[in-house]
Amino acid sequence: MAATTLNVGIIRPGSPPLNVNLAPSHLPADVRRSLETLAHAHAAAAEAEKELAGVRGEAWHAANAKAETARQAAGQAMQEFAALNAASSTAIRDSAQAAFNQAIDRVNTALQQAADGLAEAGQAAALFHSVTPGKPVVRTDTRRANEAPVRHKLAMARSYLNDARSFVPEDLD
Numbered sequence: 001m002a003a004t005t006l007n008v009g010i011i012r013p014g015s016p017p018l019n020v021n022l023a024p025s026h027l028p029a030d031v032r033r034s035l036e037t038l039a040h041a042h043a044a045a046a047e048a049e050k051e052l053a054g055v056r057g058e059a060w061h062a063a064n065a066k067a068e069t070a071r072q073a074a075g076q077a078m079q080e081f082a083a084l085n086a087a088s089s090t091a092i093r094d095s096a097q098a099a100f101n102q103a104i105d106r107v108n109t110a111l112q113q114a115a116d117g118l119a120e121a122g123q124a125a126a127l128f129h130s131v132t133p134g135k136p137v138v139r140t141d142t143r144r145a146n147e148a149p150v151r152h153k154l155a156m157a158r159s160y161l162n163d164a165r166s167f168v169p170e171d172l173d
Contacts, residue, residue: 005021005022006021006022007019007020008021008035008039009042010074020035022035024036027092027095028094028095030091031081031085031088031092034081034084035081040077041077045067045070048066048069048071051063051067100172104168104170108168111161118154118161119158123140125148126146127140127145128145129144129148
């Protein structure tokens with residue numbers, strides 16, 4: 001499961017656009033709330049600007065006031081987010097480290113489950129190829145079972161999984 005990122009594009013007069021693109025699940029709770037507040041404030045400002053663009057006549061003044069209020073709220077949310085973000089660098093690093101560790105644990109678990117599944121499939125394939133019509137099956141390490149192409153394919157897949165494990169990082173350093 002990939003972390004969903006929250007993308008906030010901020011148009012700044014006289015400056016290049018600022019694109020805030022972070023995964024809220026990787027952030028500490030207070031920074032996450034601030035980012036979500038920022039996203040909602042900018043969405044409200046964009047909606048107010050959109051409404052303002054379609055209004056004419058007397059209603060324009062009310063829509064303009066609403067848009068200006070929304071722009072100010074978005075600016076305030078950006079200032080608060082930037083200040084909290086800058087002040088929370090250690091907490092953000094700790095939160096990112098925890099998210100990384102959880103993701104790596106899920107990867108290692110998935111690789112182990114895949115390897116176990118391939119081993120079980122290999123045992124079933126060995127049993128299948130050990131069956132001789134009219135004779136009882138007493139073991140699965142028969143020549144026919146060991147030489148079956150499916151067993152070689154499964155062994156190769158397990159080998160690839162074991163190789164993949166060596167590429168999974170254990171830490172962020």
